[in-house]
Amino acid sequence: MIEVKDIVKTFGENEVLKGISATFQTGKNNLIIGGSGSGKTTMLKCIVGLHEPTKGKVFFDGENFTEMDFEQRVPIRTQIGMLFQNSALFDSMTVEENIMFPLNLFTNQSVSEKRDRANFCLERVNLKGRNKLYPAELSGGMKKRVGIARAISMEPKYLFVDEPNSGLDPKTSILIDELIAELTIEYKMTTVVVTHDMNSVMGIGDHIIFLHQGQKWWEGSNKEIAHTDNQELNDFVFASKFMQAAKDKL
Numbered sequence: 001m002i003e004v005k006d007i008v009k010t011f012g013e014n015e016v017l018k019g020i021s022a023t024f025q026t027g028k029n030n031l032i033i034g035g036s037g038s039g040k041t042t043m044l045k046c047i048v049g050l051h052e053p054t055k056g057k058v059f060f061d062g063e064n065f066t067e068m069d070f071e072q073r074v075p076i077r078t079q080i081g082m083l084f085q086n087s088a089l090f091d092s093m094t095v096e097e098n099i100m101f102p103l104n105l106f107t108n109q110s111v112s113e114k115r116d117r118a119n120f121c122l123e124r125v126n127l128k129g130r131n132k133l134y135p136a137e138l139s140g141g142m143k144k145r146v147g148i149a150r151a152i153s154m155e156p157k158y159l160f161v162d163e164p165n166s167g168l169d170p171k172t173s174i175l176i177d178e179l180i181a182e183l184t185i186e187y188k189m190t191t192v193v194v195t196h197d198m199n200s201v202m203g204i205g206d207h208i209i210f211l212h213q214g215q216k217w218w219e220g221s222n223k224e225i226a227h228t229d230n231q232e233l234n235d236f237v238f239a240s241k242f243m244q245a246a247k248d249k250l
Contacts, residue, residue: 001026002047002158002190007056009042016042018214019056026190029181029204033195034211035236040194041085041162043211047192048080048160049073060158078106081151081189085163087143089135089150095122096131099150106154121149125179141172145179152183159184159191165200173197177204198237201225210236 002024009017017039024030032040045051047058049065058065060076068076089098099118103109109117122128125145135143144164151159161180165173181204184191195201201208205222210233218230228234 001061002192003059004043004047005057005059007043007046007058008054009039009046009051010054016214017046017053020211020214020216022209022216022219024190024192025207027184027188028191028206029184030190030192030207030209031195031201031205032192032209032211033201033236034217035196038211039214040196040211044160044162044192044194048082049077078154079157081154081156081159083144083147083151083159083161083164085166087135087147089143089146091135093134094131095127095133095135095138095146098135098146099153102150102154117153118149121153122146124152124183125149140167141169141176144168144172144176148176148179148183152187155187157187157189159187159189161191161193163194163196165195165197170199173199174203180204212236 003022005021007017007020008015020043032043034040042051046053053066056066063076065073065076090101093101096115096118099121100114103114103117107114118131122130125148127142127145127149130142135146138146164176164180168176177200180191180193183189193200202222205225208220208222208225209216210218212232218228218233220228225233225237
């Protein structure tokens, strides 16, 4: 379980996060949603330590991550898998080398053991045999799946995903969502997904946190979101559905 307590993040005079507290549930898909500039990605980066909160605390299974120094954070960081918005693959590395990268950093496995793990992860994301391809040879959806394969290579307890469906067509987006949901159950992970895709929200949103102007404005499940009387959330949901419908017609 991951907990954030009274997280504040400022950049100069701009207060992006304004005292957010939330709990992210183990074995569930926890979604952070909200409009552009609401603080979604900043919140995710504060949780994993890419940004340091200005105030507040982050706990991983009861351990205060915020107060740890770099060395103390390493054991937790080895349990974190991360899929960035643009997949963040190394262009000069093959698919196999990209997946093996965290294994090279954090394990003492032999080359054959790391290669076996890479093969397992590739098969798990339906990319068996693509080991020697380079990122430039992959489609957008394939890059996302390689990114997911790398993220699960260390068998993480925590999975963080930033806009997994960005730039993907609706069909591929659904496949990525389903893969994330399956892996969350399979690994019993605490999964945190930043998204503005309402298809993702309704498809895999076990637990949803809606941010508005840097504050937690609503919290609930995808079943509850359809019946909320929260005006800002309703405006977001309606606008998202309208924009997606318009894109589908193009």
